[in-house]
Amino acid sequence: MGFLLSNYQLTICILLYSLIFCFSSSAHLCHNHESTALLQFKQSFSFNCSVSVGCYRTSGSHNTDSWKEGTDCCAWDGVTCDNTTSHVIGLDLFCNCLYGTIHPNSSLFNLVHLQHLDLSLNNFNHSQILPSFGRFTNLTHLHLNYSYLSGPIQSSSEEVWQGNNVSNSIFHLQKLQVLWLYGNRKLTGKLQSFINGTLRHLRSLALSEIDFTGELPNSIGQLEYLEELYLYDCNLFGTIPTSLGNLKKLRMLALGGNNFNNGQFPSSIGHLKNLEELYLQSCNFFGTIPTSLGNLKKLRILYLPGNNLINDQFPSSIGHLKNLEELYLSDCNFSGTIPRSLTNLTRLIYLDLSYNNFEGPIPQLFSNFSQLQSIDFSNNQLTGPIPSSITGLPNLQSLYLGSNSINGTIPPSLFHLVNLTDLDLSSNNLSDTVELDTFAKLEYLVFLDLSNSGLSLTTTNSTPFSFRKIWTLQLSSCNISKIPEFLKTRKEFLEMLDLSNNCLNEELNPLCNLHSLVYLDLSNNQLAGLIPTCLGNFNGNLTLLNLKRNNFHGIPQTFGYASMLQELDISHNKLQGVLPRSLANCTNLEVLNVGHNFIEDAFPFWLENLPQLKIIVLRDNKFHGPIPRKRLAFTNLHIIDMSHNEFTGTLPSEHFESMHSMMMDDEDKSSLNYMGDGNGYYYSVTIMNKGLEMELVKIITIFKAVDFSHNKFHGNIPISIGRLKALYVLNFSGNGLTGLIPMSLGDLTKLESLDLSQNKLSGEIPQQLTKLTFLEVLNFSQNNLTGLIPRGGQFETFSNTSYEGNLGLCGFPLSKNCGNVQIAEPPTLPSSFSRNFKFKFDGFGWEAVLMGYACGALLGLLIGSCIIQRKEEWLVRIFGVKRCQHGKRSKKVWKKLAHTKSIINCL
């Protein structure tokens, strides 16, 4: 967390702001025409706080509230006048919920004396940055970041061509020192234009998150006064020009999230002797960090996660950066032992080496680091014990050692780190039995994760008063047999509780006090009896409830007033009776998994009113009866698994026609995402796919599946099934279906697994199915199909087993030939055809599902919980939205974020 909150940075940031906007009131009255212009400007907008990014003003006042006709506009909030001339020279409407368009004739452009203009974090509804901005000839500060501007930022040459006045453009504001346009993703233009113009006096240029697809121009070196340059996530590629080294005044450089595909870490950065902060995350760099980096004696922050620095040598140049306070090298492919050169960095406050391949023991180098507040060594291959020298870090607040192979016992010195707020020892090989309350000596603990650490925890001496500040407690697989006492009395703070994979078998009612819980995971214990009513009624906070793999036999009918509940997993219990109808009140429910129980009920059509419901698993219960023959409102369903029940009747054609989400295959592949709660927690589900039971630890949003297998459905497969074009998995096996395989199945072009086995289907296999180019598994066995097996496409890859038990089928791959029927030649396709498609499949289907793509967790977090302070806005400015690079880090991110969130809320 620390890296988000360096006090020093924030101070600088705040200072900067107070320099920019000194809200000096003037003794002079403002000019009438300026007062009118301001009022007109105000009137041209509506005020809608819900449409601005990053600005979450739920209530409170706007600067414009004080703008009243007949009063002195120099006294209005957000307006600054010149002391002598009384002209309006400053206008600050940052995050003022303005919504509307800025027109070319806007009265704003009458305020020609403006020197400072801040309209950031409003919603200008895709207005353009008009040439009229060029009228502010004395403008020194222009802030238009995150304000929904779009269209071309015109370059001077384009304007000449259009016959416009060349000087009328922001590129010619000669006095401009600060220009922030970042976060307007729909702006277009050329980076070159900013350099070609007359913006020679720029000190701070922030153009992050604008798509400038292209190379970073060599002429960037001309902006010699630059102190801050933000070009994060601008779709830049190519090399970083050596001229960058000319920017001798640069203190802050953020080029992360671009694809500098020529790869070498730019050694010219070593010339930037005044650099204090360097952000180059996810830049596609590989190879060594150049020794010249060691020249940056003033560097305080080095942020390089997500590069491919594949050499085994840890860069010794980093050992020369003696002023370094923050070092982030996670996910850089480093290996070897944790380097000695770190010992030189005695000022370090934050050290993040997570997600590398560091091995060997944790070095005893801590005595040098009296300032250190946060260590993240998680997700490496570190071995050996937790060094007892760790006690030499009096200021340590966060210690993340999770997902390593650390062994031995917990050194008593760990408990001397009384300032610890975050402790992660999860997924290690520790061997120790510890009383949980020993950790309570760390009285400021907010985040504690001991899951799978190898530790056995006793809770017998637990007191009601321990862990007073805890927000996140993750104790999965810790051999716990008794619910710790403090959980029974705690009413506040605790948001996440994971006691899964333990041996709990007691009453849960004492947990009913935990009203602040957001995530509760008690899966894989021996809990029995009725599921406590209270768990279903944590109205307002609980979003995830996982009770799977216990011995619960009943679920109260009054369960389900949890209005925030998004995922409910009560699968693999012994639940009897009917589903509580009150679940229909959980209007935010997205995932309902009641699989593997003894529930006897009709099809829960009454769930159709849950507008968010995306996944229903009824698998392996005693659900029975027909599915109503009417259109149901399950429009958002992604996965429906009704297999292994006793449903009867025909397949519900009307029902398929209303599954809109399964029809939509228009999802934008560049924004592949996982289903989750939006805060970095991802849903998981176990499904049958390709003949195997698979746990999807994360579910990519484009994945859609229908499994009605092993019921007693009869009749035809409805033609309407062909409308579910987004399906990846379709399973109707083990029913009594008759008739032909509908040709419309050939429309399911995404299908990867099709199982119609063990039915009574007859007729020929439709040739249309050869169009299914992603089909990897096909099972038509045990039917009454006849005729020639089609050839071409994926059909060249299926084996006999796909067709077994259909006496009338003939042709490849079966040995039975079709008599005098002409054997169709396989269509002429490149020989790599099938493998190509498999490759595509691997890259875009399951592997994508299991491995991961982009991750927007932090965006949701930063934006979702922002309060109005420029601090957060500053965080977004530097980091943009792509802090986490790879899906593989999901769980960790979630853990950390859960805590981060709390802190951000407390800023």
Ligand SMILES: *[C@@H]1O[C@H](CO)[C@@H](O)[C@H](O)[C@H]1NC(C)=O
């Ligand atoms: C204008 O007046 C305010 C207070 O009256 C003062 O703080 C500020 O320094 C003055 N600015 C200039 C430029 O004189």
Ligand SMILES: *[C@@H]1O[C@H](CO)[C@@H](O)[C@H](O)[C@H]1NC(C)=O
């Ligand atoms: C711009 O600033 C200069 C020098 O301070 C001043 O003379 C001029 O009047 C200003 N122009 C406007 C439009 O305010």
Ligand SMILES: *[C@@H]1O[C@H](CO)[C@@H](O)[C@H](O)[C@H]1NC(C)=O
């Ligand atoms: C920048 O200026 C150069 C010549 O000075 C010109 O060739 C180029 O087209 C200009 N680019 C833009 C985007 O204005």
Ligand SMILES: *[C@@H]1O[C@H](CO)[C@@H](O)[C@H](O)[C@H]1NC(C)=O
């Ligand atoms: C520590 O810094 C000194 C002086 O800059 C340098 O000579 C030495 O090699 C550094 N030590 C390590 C271990 O990098």
Ligand SMILES: *[C@@H]1O[C@H](CO)[C@@H](O)[C@H](O)[C@H]1NC(C)=O
């Ligand atoms: C805990 O941190 C504070 C400052 O954050 C420091 O003054 C104090 O000495 C630390 N506690 C210990 C035991 O070192």
Ligand SMILES: *[C@@H]1O[C@H](CO)[C@@H](O)[C@H](O)[C@H]1NC(C)=O
């Ligand atoms: C810890 O692991 C190291 C090497 O992996 C081994 O040599 C050592 O004996 C282990 N210690 C314990 C206490 O298991």
Ligand SMILES: *[C@@H]1O[C@H](CO)[C@@H](O)[C@H](O)[C@H]1NC(C)=O
């Ligand atoms: C949700 O959690 C908050 C914070 O702990 C708590 O104040 C509130 O009472 C909880 N809401 C409900 C409905 O229990």
Ligand SMILES: *[C@@H]1O[C@H](CO)[C@@H](O)[C@H](O)[C@H]1NC(C)=O
């Ligand atoms: C839903 O909740 C309301 C009160 O909050 C209750 O009156 C109603 O009966 C509930 N519906 C079901 C199906 O339980």
